[in-house]
Amino acid sequence: MFKDFSLQALFMGCLTAFVGFASSFAVVLQGLKAVGATDFEAASGLMALSVSMGLCAIVLSVATRLPVSIAWSTPGAALLATTGVIEGGFPAAVGAFIICAAFIIIAGLFKPLGRAVASIPAPLANAMLSGVIIGLCFAPIKAIGFNPALGLPIILAWIVVGAFKRLFAVPAALVAFVLVMIFGVDIPAGAFDALAQSLTPPMEWVTPSFSLHAVVSIALPLFIVTMASQNIPGIAVLKVNHYDPQPGPLFATTGFFSILSAPFGGHAVNLAAITAAMCAGEDAHPDPRRRYWAAIIGGVGYIILGLLAGVVTAFVALAPPILIQAVAGLALVGAFSGSAVAAFKEPETREAAAITFLVTASGLSFAGISGAFWGLLGGGLMMALQRAVVAIRARSLK
Numbered sequence: 001m002f003k004d005f006s007l008q009a010l011f012m013g014c015l016t017a018f019v020g021f022a023s024s025f026a027v028v029l030q031g032l033k034a035v036g037a038t039d040f041e042a043a044s045g046l047m048a049l050s051v052s053m054g055l056c057a058i059v060l061s062v063a064t065r066l067p068v069s070i071a072w073s074t075p076g077a078a079l080l081a082t083t084g085v086i087e088g089g090f091p092a093a094v095g096a097f098i099i100c101a102a103f104i105i106i107a108g109l110f111k112p113l114g115r116a117v118a119s120i121p122a123p124l125a126n127a128m129l130s131g132v133i134i135g136l137c138f139a140p141i142k143a144i145g146f147n148p149a150l151g152l153p154i155i156l157a158w159i160v161v162g163a164f165k166r167l168f169a170v171p172a173a174l175v176a177f178v179l180v181m182i183f184g185v186d187i188p189a190g191a192f193d194a195l196a197q198s199l200t201p202p203m204e205w206v207t208p209s210f211s212l213h214a215v216v217s218i219a220l221p222l223f224i225v226t227m228a229s230q231n232i233p234g235i236a237v238l239k240v241n242h243y244d245p246q247p248g249p250l251f252a253t254t255g256f257f258s259i260l261s262a263p264f265g266g267h268a269v270n271l272a273a274i275t276a277a278m279c280a281g282e283d284a285h286p287d288p289r290r291r292y293w294a295a296i297i298g299g300v301g302y303i304i305l306g307l308l309a310g311v312v313t314a315f316v317a318l319a320p321p322i323l324i325q326a327v328a329g330l331a332l333v334g335a336f337s338g339s340a341v342a343a344f345k346e347p348e349t350r351e352a353a354a355i356t357f358l359v360t361a362s363g364l365s366f367a368g369i370s371g372a373f374w375g376l377l378g379g380g381l382m383m384a385l386q387r388a389v390v391a392i393r394a395r396s397l398k
Contacts, residue, residue: 001062004290012284013297016069020275020298021050021305023170024074026328027136028267029316031080035218036090037265043202043313045265050306052261053269057299060253066243067279067295068250070257070302071272075229076222078332079132079372080267082363086217088209090265095208096218097267101258103223104231104268108252124379125228127343127353128372131360132225133336139322139329146322150180154323158330170331177327181319188318202310205263221372226270227251229339234271241280242288352383 025046032042053070060068086092140158143151157176162169231254235247250271258268275298278284284294316324343353356379364371 005293006285006290008285009291009293010297012278012294013299014301016275016278016294016298017054017301017305019167019171019278020069020071020272021302022174024072024077024328024331025312026174026316026324027074027077027081027331028072029313030136030325030328031077031267032265034081034084035093036085037093038090039313040202041090041204041206041265043309044204044206045261045267046313047202047306047309048261048264048266049269050302050309052257052266054299054302054306056254056257056269057295057302060250061292061295061299064245065289065292066238066245067241067276067284067291068238068245069234069272069276069279069295069298070254070269071230071275072266073222073226073230073268073270074332075129075132075225075335076268078136078328079221079225080218081328082132082135082371083218083221087213088211091206091209092211092214093218093267094206094262094265095210096214096222097262098208098259099210099215099219100222100226100268101255101262103219104226104255104258104270105252106255107223107227108248108250108255111248120224120228120376121349121352121380121383122228123343123346123349123353124356124376124383125224126339127356127379128221128360128376129225129229130336130339130343131357131375132372133332133339134361135363136325136329136332137336139325143322143326146320150184150320150323151326153180154326155330166334170327173327173330177319177323178315180323181315185319200310201307202313203264206265208263216373221376222268224376225372226268229335230270230272234276237272237276238280241277243280348386349383352379352386355379355382 028046028049029042032045033039037045049072053072057068057070060066060070080093088095140151140155143154145151154173154176158169158173161172231251235245235250238245254270258266261269279294279298280291284291343357344350356375358375359378360371360375362371364374
């Protein structure tokens with residue numbers, strides 16, 4: 001095993017961990033706080049997720065000798081950001097995280113359920129995702145309206161760096177955010193002492209509570225988004241790079257590590273999609289059989305970054321909320337554009353996708369159930385009706 005290690009894999013693994021963490025940790029913090037987590041509980045959740053996905057990546061990559069990259073569910077965090085606090089508060093959300101993780105394990109071990117998730121029409125899944133994300137994607141523009149001197153540098157850094165190297169666009173926005181915080185925001189006296197005290201890894205146990213409301217509002221949409229937008233594409237990335245993974249055990253393992261992180265505030269870990277391409281591609285090593293070391297090193301990097309989650313969260317808490325939302329929104333622009341294109345690509349499913357998108361994006365909450373569920377249900381009914389009409393017309397022409 002150690003003979004397969006290379007400096008090339010070391011570099012790519014470190015880059016993977018940095019990009020994966022820096023590009024979307026703001027989305028995770030925003031999502032956890034939106035469903036009722038305190039600053040310390042959000043920091044605990046961020047740490048739990050980062051450590052869990054690091055350990056999961058190491059375990060799977062060592063066991064399979066494949067470059068299995070793991071990430072937290074960024075679309076899932078965006079979903080949480082639009083859901084808001086449900087009845088029962090954050091403990092109920094944590095209960096929903098555990099149920100979602102159990103669903104993922106079952107989907108991996110019970111093939112019919114896995115096939116059922118895979119059979120959800122891609123246009124509807126993508127429309128739901130784009131509807132969930134669009135709210136945060138408005139945040140960069142709102143940040144300019146809030147204070148151009150603070151919002152513009154973040155957006156300009158993202159635009160300029162992204163024009164040369166798209167991969168570094170969000171980290172550049174994050175660096176601009178840090179500089180704006182240092183030079184443009186009045187930081188209270190004693191804040192840096194508080195940052196020093198937050199070097200201790202944050203960890204807070206949240207006793208979960210369970211309710212049907214939490215299952216329908218959080219667990220089911222989170223499960224669908226995580227499977228459709230992360231786990232299934234993650235398998236596809238590995239296959240594109242000429243690997244032949246067994247999806248079931250990989251899904252079940254991510255579900256197991258999600259359960260471990262949930263009581264500490266983590267919502268879900270899953271197969272990576274974007275960073276998976278970094279570890280599975282030629283940049284990790286010319287020899288495909290040695291690329292798994294990039295995923296292992298990436299896992300180690302996630303663990304280290306997770307242990308620093310307290311400092312990250314304490315620093316972010318000093319910023320006006322709209323600025324961190326702006327960074328989160330910029331991190332989701334690529335996901336929004338990709339999901340929107342996929343949702344409306346096919347003319348025959350465009351109306352059903354539009355219904356799913358509009359209902360989800362509206363933020364509608366009926367009977368305490370979030371718009372993501374109703375959007376998927378409405379689009380599914382529209383698609384079923386259209387197919388029934390086509391079938392009736394076909395029979396009438398015979």
